[in-house]
Amino acid sequence: MEKSLYNLITRVKQNDEDSLLTIINKFNLLIKKLSRKMVYEGAETDLIIYLIQMLRKLDLDKLKNFSEGGLVKYIQVSLNNKAIDHCKKYYLIKNNEMVLDINIIQQNFDTSVKNNIDNNLFIDELLNLKALTEHQKLILKYYYLCEYSDMQIANKLKISRQAVHKTRSYGLKIIKNYVTTKCS
Missing domain, CATH: 1.10.1740.10 (RNA polymerase sigma factor, region 2, helix turn helix motif)
Structure with a gap:
């Protein structure tokens, strides 16, 4: 049974x-x-x-x-x-994919991380990639370092919120590809 x-x-x-x-x-x-x-x-x-x-x-x-x-x-x-x-x-x-942890960029302004030279150099390297346009760099810095919202960035740059989001997303894609190829 x-x-x-x-x-x-x-x-x-x-x-x-x-x-x-x-x-x-x-x-x-x-x-x-x-x-x-x-x-x-x-x-x-x-x-x-x-x-x-x-x-x-x-x-x-x-x-x-x-x-x-x-x-x-x-x-x-x-x-x-x-x-x-x-x-x-x-x-x-x-597939050696890597999720880019954007928190490292946001941590740049934390006082505990400010003194970490490696992190600062890495963030500087990421945000100064030749593949990024000046517009993408500016939006990424505003968003991740200054912690502005898409709407605040849009108002500051006099463009649409959708344009900010699209530019930021494309910039992150470029950074992700860079980090993935560098770490493989």
């Missing part, structure tokens, strides 16, 4: 290894399917580890009102979401 998923989860939380293996086997086909889509070595192992950790953290009080099908669906959706999350991280790492 097959035990209910709720009972198996209860036993997993009591460190019953047989119940854990039963649940892993129950979701094995889904794990294999998702790991093939994740296209990196170790994806299956990552999903199994996630499943184990998730089972041990589940709140039994919240689960007791779930039907058997509801519990299965909950675990399936959780595994699918984890697979998507891992795919995004893997894709970013694989």
